[in-house]
Amino acid sequence: MVTSKLSRTFSAIAFSGLLSTALLTNTGPARAADPGFPEPTIHTQQAHDPDSDFTSRWTRADARQLKAMSDPTAGPGQNSMPTDYTMPAVSHDFPDMSNGKVWAWDTWPLTDAQANQYSVNGWEVAFSLVADRSLGFDARHVYAKIGFFYRKAGIPADQRPANGGWTYGGLVFPDGVTGKIFPDQSYSHQTQWSGSARVYPGGKIKLFFTDVAFYRNPDGSDRKPYDPEIALSVGHIHADKKGVSFTGFNKVDPLLKADGKWYQNGDQNEFFNFRDPFTFEDPAHPGKTYMVFEGNSAVQRGGRDCTDDDLGYRPGDPRAENLKTVMDNGAMYQMANIGLAVADNQSLTRWHFLPPILSANCVTDQTERPQIYMKDGKYYLFTISHRSTFASGIDGPEGVYGFVGNGIRSDFQPVNRGSGLALGNPTNLNYPAGTPFAPDPNQTANEFQAYSHYVMPNGLVESFIDAIGGPNDLRRGGTLAPTVRLQIDGDTTKVDRSYGHDGLGGYADLPANRELMP
Numbered sequence: 001m002v003t004s005k006l007s008r009t010f011s012a013i014a015f016s017g018l019l020s021t022a023l024l025t026n027t028g029p030a031r032a033a034d035p036g037f038p039e040p041t042i043h044t045q046q047a048h049d050p051d052s053d054f055t056s057r058w059t060r061a062d063a064r065q066l067k068a069m070s071d072p073t074a075g076p077g078q079n080s081m082p083t084d085y086t087m088p089a090v091s092h093d094f095p096d097m098s099n100g101k102v103w104a105w106d107t108w109p110l111t112d113a114q115a116n117q118y119s120v121n122g123w124e125v126a127f128s129l130v131a132d133r134s135l136g137f138d139a140r141h142v143y144a145k146i147g148f149f150y151r152k153a154g155i156p157a158d159q160r161p162a163n164g165g166w167t168y169g170g171l172v173f174p175d176g177v178t179g180k181i182f183p184d185q186s187y188s189h190q191t192q193w194s195g196s197a198r199v200y201p202g203g204k205i206k207l208f209f210t211d212v213a214f215y216r217n218p219d220g221s222d223r224k225p226y227d228p229e230i231a232l233s234v235g236h237i238h239a240d241k242k243g244v245s246f247t248g249f250n251k252v253d254p255l256l257k258a259d260g261k262w263y264q265n266g267d268q269n270e271f272f273n274f275r276d277p278f279t280f281e282d283p284a285h286p287g288k289t290y291m292v293f294e295g296n297s298a299v300q301r302g303g304r305d306c307t308d309d310d311l312g313y314r315p316g317d318p319r320a321e322n323l324k325t326v327m328d329n330g331a332m333y334q335m336a337n338i339g340l341a342v343a344d345n346q347s348l349t350r351w352h353f354l355p356p357i358l359s360a361n362c363v364t365d366q367t368e369r370p371q372i373y374m375k376d377g378k379y380y381l382f383t384i385s386h387r388s389t390f391a392s393g394i395d396g397p398e399g400v401y402g403f404v405g406n407g408i409r410s411d412f413q414p415v416n417r418g419s420g421l422a423l424g425n426p427t428n429l430n431y432p433a434g435t436p437f438a439p440d441p442n443q444t445a446n447e448f449q450a451y452s453h454y455v456m457p458n459g460l461v462e463s464f465i466d467a468i469g470g471p472n473d474l475r476r477g478g479t480l481a482p483t484v485r486l487q488i489d490g491d492t493t494k495v496d497r498s499y500g501h502d503g504l505g506g507y508a509d510l511p512a513n514r515e516l517m518p
């Protein structure tokens, strides 16, 4: 499981000439029947009580639309995915926001519970997972800490330095604060994973994050079982002429641990996913605070637990797959879900689980950094997923997947022709992962250019650069990518190519839309 994605990628660069013979289709649920691909599942978008046990499904019939809408005639060096849903190519000479100080990846701005982004006394603030540059980039997850960056607010992106003008402010937590929630503190590594930061009048900040301990195997071997808990720490922001600093963050409250009932735990699967809390208030349920997070369906790893509903084919669809065959091919190892929890008190220190709002059984194993985004009365559930975590028989690019409904618990409709793809890296789905992709002569691969996207107000999307280039000119990122803009409208989203330069805005641009003067 610790295989480096890039090593997998480049060992997979084998031009096997797997040009799909499938026909190109490009319409949504109402399209004419296509001989190669199924119709997507019908989703009503209907809202359900958040406390109910209705879980929407991202089905295989939905996810097969990803391939259905890819261009089977696109050859090596071409993107087969529609450009409306593809992030424009990032150039190989990208700037570094920390000027070589740290690797930076998952990033979240300072927001309130409605996802408004705040500048504080004239400074914009972003939290990022960071790791020392002496570590290899792929080793970063085990050593991640939450750091922060700040920059002057109100400067247009094209008037800032190329790297966005950020100052690296250091780590958020004093040494030894996190990790204490684990009763057995014999871990070999303690690390901090993603979350969200909510600001309150006066500058109080509630930082929700994933507290993680990695334990050494008894035989000393490399693979380490791990233990993640969703946690809260409270601090204060200080911002003066010189810059930004924090106090507090010297205590951690454990909030949620995977329960094995709705959310898979380590007894069921040592590779389970449980992390990335995103809290929000829902205008439809005043006085309550909810949280979405990444989880897995609570089944025993490898159990044959997918159902015909997870496949989601319309009755009589001749392109439907056989459930037994799907599981014989191993798809039941991919059992992602998106969880929901609700706070039991105003200070947000006590929470309880509700059933998941989305499952992706036999579709993908990871629905990471989920977030709820509200626009025009609609509720969008955005999440990120990797090409490598899709189940056997499903293929899609690294990037953002979106689902639209009419409440936080809805029969969510995957956006864009039922596929769910909102913003993918340039990828040719007709070729194995890692097949060189050359949108311009200076680049050889962009399939892993960006990841861990977060959708900000006005449809702006930030992400970090993972890797650009091929085996001969590979450059790892560890810094934020150019911001892009999505036009979000009903059940469609589209990359706004009039934003920035052909759709690519400033590097690391996370503009505040509100000001806080504590």
Ligand SMILES: OC[C@H]1O[C@H](OC[C@H]2O[C@H](O[C@]3(CO)O[C@H](CO)[C@@H](O)[C@@H]3O)[C@H](O)[C@@H](O)[C@@H]2O)[C@H](O)[C@@H](O)[C@H]1O
Pocket (backbone or CB within 6 Å): 001, 002, 003, 105, 106, 129, 140, 141, 142, 144, 193, 194, 195, 210, 226, 270, 271, 272, 275, 276, 294, 366, 368, 369, 386, 451, 452
């Ligand atoms: O089971 C333990 C594994 O832990 C590592 O990987 C964790 C995941 O890291 C990424 O997830 C995010 C999104 O970028 O990054 C944060 C951690 O750095 C996390 O909060 C986010 O969800 C990857 O995107 C995801 O695929 C990984 O599973 C490690 O890499 C593995 O080798 C295991 O040890």
